[in-house]
Amino acid sequence: MAKRWLTKRERQKLLLDTIENDPFLNDEELADKFDVSIQTIRLDRMELKIPELRERIKAVAEQNYAKVRSIDIEEIVGEIVDLELDKRGISILETTSKMAFGKTKVIRGDIIFAQANSLAIATIDAKVALTGVANIKYKLPVIVGQTLVAKAEVTRIRGNKKFVFVRTYVKQQEVFRAKFILVSLDDEEKHGIL
């Protein structure tokens, strides 16, 4: 990377970018990259108020450590607060701007679906379940910040098929409903789910 003819300003701008999308580079590696001395990099960092490698790594780790937990929970999508296997379940999901489309404040449909689907699956007493058929209906748009409360009810069990009805509310108002037919995968590992 021959970046010889960079001015101080150009180099510092690039430095910001570089560290932005790879915070794991130490001063020596940065010095190599820009073909300057370590001291120059240090001066640049000072002027730009970029913290040292270890602080940067720590920041990344801390930022995401809080997130990790919510991502693990995201696997469930929503927190299950009540559950009686094969009977009913309740899941709560706080909506954030991440769950909305780009600039708008409307929560994406697949998020609402995912919560309902996950809850339906959690409510069923089977190691793995797969959604066979679902009938869904979005009744009202959900806005970022609103709390989604999904309530599942197992309505019928026939062999390895279980019927679950999920209704999702925002402050008592029904915003979504879905009817799932879940098929236990234990028996039918391979094909022919339906």
Added chain:
Amino acid sequence: MAKRWLTKRERQKLLLDTIENDPFLNDEELADKFDVSIQTIRLDRMELKIPELRERIKAVAEQNYAKVRSIDIEEIVGEIVDLELDKRGISILETTSKMAFGKTKVIRGDIIFAQANSLAIATIDAKVALTGVANIKYKLPVIVGQTLVAKAEVTRIRGNKKFVFVRTYVKQQEVFRAKFILVSLDDEEKHGIL
């Protein structure tokens, strides 16, 4: 925290737990916590093969740094490779183990739904669209590693309601299908979507 009468084994077990849910503690803090010397903590870490603070932080940071990026991609859910507005669209999604349930290799239903839903919305020529009603059917389980190809077709347009039919395939085999009724939100900002 008076943990005086811990045996070596008990302390080491607790140490693992402690570091597990707070990897940001250094040896001195751990020594205080367990009321032993720093050297003892070091010995414990060696025996348990727990890396030093900086390595732990780095690991946390790196793990999540990768995750953050895949979450950004998740916002799109699938890559749109062909699109004729208000007519049809095709989206491709490579499945990874992240999209599967815990230990199994079966892709979660909400992922497949999200791809289809996102594609349906992208196919519609409106700034914001919201899924009104959808009829969906999962035909075959999808295994981690398989590539999902979703094809959307706009079948009818009536006022601000647009009907989109999405079929998802794995190697020509249909694994999922859904019928969406999408409602443009431009006109009906507030309520009464349906």
Added chain:
DNA sequence: TTGATATTAGCACCTGCTTCTAAAAGTATA
């Protein structure tokens, strides 16, 4: 009391810095 296990102590060394001082090198201006 003797051994074995567990714990503590001390020292040299490492990385990736910070802070400081100081010397060059490059550039513009009078």
Added chain:
DNA sequence: TATACTTTTAGAAGCAGGTGCTAATATCAA
């Protein structure tokens, strides 16, 4: 061209949070 200014480089001392090593104590069981 000499002067002044900015920019870059260099070197030394110190710090945090360790590793790796040796050696001295404690503790406890037979």
